[in-house]
Amino acid sequence: MHPARRRLPRSLAAAATAGAVLLTPLLATSASAADDPTGPVDAGIVVDKVDGLPADFINGVDISSILALEESGVTFRDWDGQTADVFDVLESADVNYVRVRVWNDPFDAQGNGYGGGDNDIAAAVEIGERATAHGMKLLVDFHYSDFWADPAKQKAPKAWSAMTVAQKAEATEDYTADALTQLKDAGVDVGMVQVGNETNNGVAGVTGWAGMSQIFSAGSSAVREVYPDALVAVHFTNPERAGSYASIAKQLDTYGVDYDVFASSYYPFWHGSLSNLTTVLDQVATTYGKQVMVAETSWNYTLEDGDGHENTIRPATVSTKYPSSVQGQATAVRDVMQAVSDVGPEGIGVFYWEPAWLPVGTPDQLEQNKLLWEAHGSGWASSYAAEYDPEDAGEWYGGSSWDNQALFDIQGNPLESLRVFQYARTGATAPREVVSVEKVTLSVADGSPVALPATVQVTYNDGSVEAHPVTWSTSVDWIRGPGTYTISGKTVDGVAVSATVTVTAVNHVVNHSFEDASTAPWTLSGPGAGTGASITADVDAADGARALKFWDDAAYAFSVEQTITGVPAGTYTLTAKSQGGAVGPTDTLTLSASSGGTELSAPITLDGWRVFSTATVGDVVVGDDGTVAVAARYSLSAGAWGNLDDLRLTRVETSGDIDTSSLENALAVAQTVDRSLYTPESLATLDLAVETAGVVLAGSRATQDDVDAAAALVDQAVAGLVEIEAELVSIAVTPPTRTTYSVGDTFDPAGMTVTATYADGATADVTAQATVTGTDFSTPGTKALTVTFEDQTATVVVTVGGTTTPEVPGTPEMTLSATSVTAGDDVTVTVTGLELPEVEIGIESEYQRLAGATVTDGTASETVTIPATLEAGTHILQARDASGTVLAQAEITVAAAVVTPTDPSAPGTTEPTGAATPAAGSGTGTTATGTLSQTGADVALLAGLTTLLVAAGATVLVLRRHRAGTSPVR
Secondary structure: OOOOOOOOOHHHHHHHHHHHHHOOOOOOOOOOHHHOOOOOEEOOOOEOOOOOOOOOOEEEEEOOOHHHHHHOOOOEEOOOOOEEOHHHHHHHOOOOEEEEEEOOOOEOOOOOEOOOOOOOHHHHHHHHHHHHHOOOEEEEEEOOOOOOOEOOEOOOOHHHOOOOHHHHHHHHHHHHHHHHHHHHHOOOOEEEEEEOOOOOOOEOOEOOHHHHHHHHHHHHHHHHHHOOOOEEEEEEOOOOOOOHHHHHHHHHHHOOOOOOEEEEEOOOOOOOOHHHHHHHHHHHHHHHOOEEEEEEEOOOOOOOOOOOOOOOOOOOOOOOOOOOOHHHHHHHHHHHHHHHHOOOOOEEEEEEEOOOOOOOOOHHHHHHHHHHHHHHOOOOEOHHHHHOOOOOHHHHOEOOOOHHHOOEOOOOOEOHHHHHHHHHHHOEEOOOOEEEEOOEEEEEEOOOOOOOOOEEEEEEOOOOEEEEEEEEOHHHHHOOOOEEEEEEEEEOOOOEEEEEEEEEOOOOOOOOOOOOOOOOOOEEEOOOEOOOEEEEEOOOOOOOOEEEEEEOOOOEEEEEEEEEOOOOOEEEEEEEEEEEEOOOOOOEEEEEEEEOOEEEEEEOOOOEEEEEEEEEEEEEEEOOOOOEEEEEEEEEOOOOEEEEEEEEEEEOOOOOOOOOHHHHHHHHHHHOOOHHHEOHHHHHHHHHHHHHHHHHHHOOOOOHHHHHHHHHHHHHHHHOOOEOOOOEEEEEEEOOOOOEEEOOOOOOOOOOEEEEEEOOOOEEEOHHHOEEEOOOOOOOEEEEEEEEEOOEEEEEEEEEEOOOOOOOOOOOEEEEOOOEEEOOOEEEEEEEOOOOOEEEEEEEOOOEEEEEEEOEOOEEEEEEEOOOOOOOEEEEEEEEOOOOOEEEEEEEEEEOOOOOOOOOOOOOOOOOOOOOOOOOOOOOOOOOOOOOHHHOOOHHHHHHHHHHHHHOOOOOOOOOOOOOOOOOOO
16 A cells, blocks of 8 residues: 554463452343344444354454654553553454565665654564564565555665566565564564555566566565464455456466465555446455455545545545445444455455554644654655655655544544454444435536535445435525536434535536547547557546546657637637656646647646646636636656546636625634534534635635625624523522511512623623522421522522511410420420320421320420430420420520540440450450341342352451350351
């Protein structure tokens, strides 16, 4: 691809486990799904079980960049968020194989690394040692180059650049044997060795199967010598290309290459269907008796960039095959595992490419990030690589283009998708939820109506897809002329939807992407026409399935052109897309347009495989004759390759002199709005206005009236924002002026204020809105009044003095044996003049019943205990009838209870009754009382616990007690 935990000894661990089981409540429990190796486990994501997955299936990761990342300060965390060794985390997720790339000499003469991990054999040894220590095998991926090797680049190592094929083969065997010997001497468990990386078009600078096979065979021979039990793998890519793998496997067989595993890269966003992957791998396995696997795969969990260096997968290049989410990532990997497993026993595993290539810093730390990339090689390429790879690394060097495809978040926490290797064996379930919504793209010819779909496809985490009705924003009504517009919408369930509408200008180039069966009206000419260059089917076409494709092993030249008539007078722009590479320093590639005797031109650049560049010729003025000649001319050195596609001649739209400053100013103000302060409804109005403004600015035919109206919409939406009422946190009460009352008085709130405090720190006087309860002053005592505002309460304390004489039948009277007591004392209450059989004696402050008393001859007498917790002060003892009516009452003054600690050695302290005197030599003098059952111990449970713990090898401490007066058994 181009861009330790401390353990218990086993016996103690077993004993501890047994003890843990016994010390749990002895209740019947059912096994959870997690305990069933065949059933789905409960998880945060949904993963379907992979059918037919063998026990030794390779759960692999390529973490070649790990040392450079750690040197740059990147740290990883475990599932609990604690700093951890990344190998511990991988091991916990059932990763059993690590892949590491090896470059011959990824350094310049001064020792500066080329980047991408600076992966020489020394780095491979260090990574291999750590993998082996964690029970993982190592796959050694020899690139036989000093830097990245892929289908577009298979450059020989610097030291081999002048060698013949035979000499390179000899050097390959020597280098491979020496590198593997270093791994073997370090005790690294090498399980597999790749002899080349994505070698579709070459290896070690050698092209053609006769020479490439010599390199493969030389590497294989060294593997057999040093690691005879290791598997030898050959590695290719582009399984989607019809007949490609069958042809490659046949060539390998024809030339007698000795290998065990045919490995393929498979990236879902590039490499076609999974069913095709299974088919082409099965053909190789069945025809040639080989094992097969996927050596590289990945998927993005987000579209956000983590380090300031543009990612490979970003909004402009994203695939919709899976959601850009942790769920999508897990599903993608699981599906690749299933595709390999479907081959049968010959399908041996899957490797995830660079799951730990995290940012060394955030995008706002870009300058510091650049220093780390250069110093430690933690970016995909450093500036020092320019000497070896000037066209690619020399121009585009920088950071990680893969951080959004990692299986860890940017803080180093493992994503749940890392557990896919575990979940694939059992399956995993989670509550059903939406994971993605169809991103609508619509291309409309200029002048045609924009008809957005009435429904969109909504995908759930269980893989189900449903069509949901959608309502689109009215901003679509503001589309004006050719341009690209973003229109929002919402499903009936409130899920946000987005549509990208492209209104295309009229393209006057005929057969602009070479899709017609006839190549007319194009004319392809020159000595390279038909040999080095041809209009043909091309899987790397920028548009459609065909392109002008070129390559030759000798210097060649050609041109392609057409003359267009009937073009309306005006100013036009000509564009064309290209991809390719290996351009020589004197090569020329030119796009041109001629009209009215004037020719304008622009250079065509080839920036790499599938890296499309757009050549642009502007200000092409077409006169009244309406004739334009467009052409692309090439003069190329041997080996230069690429394609030309999607030529467009479109009119330049002129809207006149329109002033957009007011709209831009309005948008600038809108961007400063703190969204946390305003209601969702008013923010929705602002969002619609801002979206409308964006549509207007994107339009090529927007008028001044359109711009002014959009600016007014934004201004009005900002002015109309409604603040959210902050959450009420508490209220505080300033007591009223009067806090002392007599029985029968009415509460006077004068002077009382109630102040509310809100979550944003604001306060408000809410006295008028507050209510006061608890103002019944019919009895004396201390009263706690409750002040309430909304859901908050506070207390105001007032004192009510004096007594009342209730209306009672007859003239009952109450007398007390004492009118001044201490809380907890007894007092005898006598009530006379009663005419009912029974009364209740209680005490009033907040009323509590103390006793019931029988009436004999009109008199009730009962000794009651004043509650020990009663507050000091004046209280009222009352006699009440069954309905609660007060019959008689009397004041009593209560002093607070005094607690005096008891000194057990003090005179008069009595020894507990029944205490046993310990027998001589029986240990401490502590006594025991009561029966064994009274202590809460369970003899049967204790005996069972002891027996099982001893059986488990644990040391058991038994606490024994004996009856009073007996000695414990020794």
